[in-house]
Amino acid sequence: MVSVAHELKTAPRIGMLGGGFMARTHSHAARLAGAELAVIATSELAGSERAAAELGYETPTTGADFAGHLLDVVHICTPNATHAEQCLEALNAGAHIICEKPLATDSASARAILDAALSKGLTGTVPFVYRYHPMVREARERIRRGQAGRILTVDAGYLQDWLLGAEDDNWRVDAGSGGPSRAFADIGSHLVDLIEFVLGERIVALSATMRTVHPRRGGATVTTEDTVAMTVELDGGGIGSVLVSQLAPGRKNGLVLEVAGTEESMRFAQEAPEELWIGRRSGSQLILRDPETLSDDAARLCILPAGHAQGYQDAFNAFIADSYAVFAGHEREGVPMLADGVRAALITEAVLRSAAQRSWVEVEPL
Template sequence: MDMRSGIIGTGFIGGVHAYAVRAAGGALAHVAAESLEHAAEAARRLGAEHACASAEELINADDVDVVHVCTPNALHVPQAEAAIRAGKHVICEKPLATDPADARRLVEAAADAGLVAAVPFVYRFYPSVREARARIGAGDAGPLWLLHGSYLQDWLAGSDATNWRVDPKLGGASRAFGDIGVHWCDLMEFTTGHRITRLIARMATAHPDRITEDGAAVLFGTDRGASGSVVVSQVSPGRKNRLWFEFDGPSASYAFDQELPDSLWVGGKRGNQVVPRGPDTFSGPAAGYARLPAGHPQGYQDSFTAFVADVYAAIGGHKPDGLPMFADGLRAAVLTAAVVESAADETWVEVPQ
């Protein structure tokens, strides 16, 4: 089945979606932006067949199978709802919604309509992450007891750096955790199988004039008895997209760094290994996502392409392992709400499951 996509929102992430659509074998039929003029420019830049005057025009186009929602956070819910009502499969950027009730409504609407509705938690698609998941699932580390890491960026480090995300009316009550902290938490839960059950959070700003947080520190416990912590920041100079984790068991530890994604660090009591990413160095599930031989870099855009390819496979009736769906977007909204509540009350919060 040839998939035809329409992308609403043509900024950086819209361009990433556009490239992934073509690389995954789909066609970019339509794009929509804040105006027809901007959409026409984006259509030329991204290689779309047609520029739409509005999101509504794109959603209702007969030749769009999958609607990609790549707009500011406040628009995700109404645009995803409209796409579902139009009978279109949906890929919606995170956060799926800034309120758990809205996210739950989208989950139920997509399920009732029998549509594939996915959220691009694309860090799941790094082969090194899949290899860590396979080894943990096989019990190589023993019972994990300590789960820790960080996601650090610097794009808002300057006092004059800004975009729509700093406005809570457009981005939501949480910026740093809601934008990148949820990526780390999704990756931790996906890779380890643990679920965060309770947490305590502290939010902070480097620039007092900003309403939403520049960073957050979170301690948590899981349903399997592990303890954990994550630090997120969008104002750490020199850190571009340093998503890092280490998951420790009594027999082995596994570490991944997105800025050095082509290997998996495996810690052992008698020595450590750095396993290069490749179809002949990783195990079965991970090897399938290692499209290039070891030594040829494979990164974020490749992971995004793998995600879109799995969405297309799901639409075709397959069940790709680990495809992040709207339910995972709901999970992120629940975690974000818990972090905001904990930081406001300065206390531990139970996380609804």
């Protein structure tokens, strides 16, 4: 078992829990960051062996007991309901954690992970990776500098279509594996994290409604939501609307954030990440990603010259590199930490509570 007081290398020795799409995304980013891909575990040894061969890990295994492997970091890319237990096991083995959202399927478990990390002198991050698009950082910096003025409204949406039909099924649909919320916990959490990150303001109250359009999938009853709509109040006095759906035909990963202030508006669309639209009463402009003209924080994330498109994997690569740097004791701007994972769980619970009560609710503070 590694000591929690050990000095972490910037390029750590890592373990991976899971072998699906997100494990591949994490592994690619980890390799680029110089990590030693030591151990990978899935639910069955045969799956672990395949994943190890495909992704380049030294040792395939099963389960989440990584004690004795002397790991610096454990990446957790497994079904949601397993996150809390696996995070605690990794922390008990002396490793920092990078846990896919949701950090846990309830806020009490998420807080327990944060408390355990603090007690052991460890920490962790949660992949709210849309923070890592350079044009998101540019929008954030313009708001910080006061260029937007006072924030008046937010109009945000996250639309997908991969669960459009009743025949479409996935483990996330099952509350036992995915938790009590599906659409909001899965993609809505990204959206509200982005709202709060860009604006520098908190959602303090909300009124939500949700629908389960397909009551049965894969021969089983569905208790998780397909769509969510809500109105939010911000602590700075602004108001906003948020729409989340996994049943929007033609929308593959349509995350959009538009903010209106007293001086200017800004709009970022994840499917066009090289652009930031700026609107003013006297006219508007489209800012393109160019490290020569962007703020320092945005330019830091520009790994390619202007005109050479960056996208989702580039954002993920930057997130993983920043996570490793933070674990090694370095400072990095805007890294989504365990506390941000707790925050997402608190907002998700407020959404579920509001929808059940059909009323406005306050979001529990962190």
